[in-house]
Amino acid sequence: MSEPLIELQNITFAYPGAPCPVFQDFNFQLLPGKHIGLVGPNGCGKTTLLHLIMGLLRPQAGKIVIFGQEVSKEKDFVAVRQKVGLLFQNADDQLFCPTVLEDVAFGPLNQGKPPAEAIRIARETMERLGLHGFEERVTYKLSGGEKKLVSLATVLAMQPQLLLLDEPTSGLDEQTKHRLMHILQDLDIAYMIVSHERDFLNHTVKECCHVHATCCTSA
Amino acid sequence: MSTIGEPFSEGASLAHRLDPRGKVVVAALFAVLMAVAQTYAATLAGLAVALICLALARLPLKKVVVRLLLVNSFIFFLWVVLPLTYPGEAVWRFGPLAATREGLIYTGLITLKSNAIIIALIALVATVPVVTLGQALHNLRLPDKLCHLLLFTYRYLYVFEQEYHRLVQAIKIRGFQPRTNLHTYRTYAYLVAMLLVRSYDRADRVFQAMLCRGFHGVFYSLRTFSWQGRDGVFVVASMLVLMTLGYLEWRLPSLLVRI
Numbered sequence: 001m002s003e004p005l006i007e008l009q010n011i012t013f014a015y016p017g018a019p020c021p022v023f024q025d026f027n028f029q030l031l032p033g034k035h036i037g038l039v040g041p042n043g044c045g046k047t048t049l050l051h052l053i054m055g056l057l058r059p060q061a062g063k064i065v066i067f068g069q070e071v072s073k074e075k076d077f078v079a080v081r082q083k084v085g086l087l088f089q090n091a092d093d094q095l096f097c098p099t100v101l102e103d104v105a106f107g108p109l110n111q112g113k114p115p116a117e118a119i120r121i122a123r124e125t126m127e128r129l130g131l132h133g134f135e136e137r138v139t140y141k142l143s144g145g146e147k148k149l150v151s152l153a154t155v156l157a158m159q160p161q162l163l164l165l166d167e168p169t170s171g172l173d174e175q176t177k178h179r180l181m182h183i184l185q186d187l188d189i190a191y192m193i194v195s196h197e198r199d200f201l202n203h204t205v206k207e208c209c210h211v212h213a214t215c216c217t218s219a
Numbered sequence: 220m221s222t223i224g225e226p227f228s229e230g231a232s233l234a235h236r237l238d239p240r241g242k243v244v245v246a247a248l249f250a251v252l253m254a255v256a257q258t259y260a261a262t263l264a265g266l267a268v269a270l271i272c273l274a275l276a277r278l279p280l281k282k283v284v285v286r287l288l289l290v291n292s293f294i295f296f297l298w299v300v301l302p303l304t305y306p307g308e309a310v311w312r313f314g315p316l317a318a319t320r321e322g323l324i325y326t327g328l329i330t331l332k333s334n335a336i337i338i339a340l341i342a343l344v345a346t347v348p349v350v351t352l353g354q355a356l357h358n359l360r361l362p363d364k365l366c367h368l369l370l371f372t373y374r375y376l377y378v379f380e381q382e383y384h385r386l387v388q389a390i391k392i393r394g395f396q397p398r399t400n401l402h403t404y405r406t407y408a409y410l411v412a413m414l415l416v417r418s419y420d421r422a423d424r425v426f427q428a429m430l431c432r433g434f435h436g437v438f439y440s441l442r443t444f445s446w447q448g449r450d451g452v453f454v455v456a457s458m459l460v461l462m463t464l465g466y467l468e469w470r471l472p473s474l475l476v477r478i
Binding site: 111 | 371421
């Protein structure tokens, strides 16, 4: 059996001031090439799980292993973020550059690519997502669906080995949802999707996990 | 739809096509010169120069007038206060109050100076979109932090505005009508507080999103500026004009005294 991409061992995490922890001795594994849907009621810790993996939140106890390496310090997570892409729930949080091209090129530039190559990668990624002609559009004047697709482009431009999507369909119309579905079906990397839409998950992932405080059970 | 706009940044006039870096530098030097000028000769000439720039920028006149009225409404208060408080020879009395000649001359000078600076800024700086301005300043080697502060402030004005409208709608649909009572004040206080809290949260999430995309404190700019012949001509001509203004300010008065 191949090594898991992500392994969470005995994780305990509580938000400051919260009466009970979100995770208590939580264990979780993601194997390479897997497409998983994360489901569960609001507040059960789906987004928290993604943020723990990205190092935006730190567990009070337990061990996180990503790509076979234990990660605990900010420095470790900086390396993780080069290989794992996270699509935020709200696209407005994700886009901050004035123009679409700059925003999509932001990640590749941070990876140390020269501007010409960053622009080439940005253009290719946008082409792949059907965003041709959006380069000079102003990010905050896009529609909700366009913002979501551009956000996805900003993440994919970093050529991640694993993609985490936090409610990618919220606020999207049927047509954009279908577009997103096809984009995900064409991806050849592992991904995890947090979603409340069973229909969308049925088309994009093979198995769904119910997130509990101690583990994930197949749902 | 957003109500924040940049009405002067769009256009195809000569002032719009010049390289923003040249325009910013010239506008800054002009503003400094006008701010320190003490003579009517230099300020009047400066105002004339600013008006010529404005004419060349071919901006919508109505909007320019509205903006100038806005600025001059502040200067109006100077006219109310300064002539009455500035020490000097009284030329007009109203009961215990007296307006002085020196006060009037001084206030007039301030009015001319501020209008000259504002008009020049409208013609030279407002014709650059804010985003390009930020990148031009970056290109001029201004501190990174300042440029990013400008760009982020501008970017998040829209988010602030949207959050504000969302909150206003939320209180409107529940029948809120502003009146002069505690309920109204409290509601407005909540509105402002909520706006701050939400914006803070959003700033946090944006920073997280940036971290996720490998941000490590350095911004890379994709824009390249092209300096052309006309920009060189513009900067050289502007320097000559600025020198003339300086001459009017510092050399001419002493020459006149000698005569």
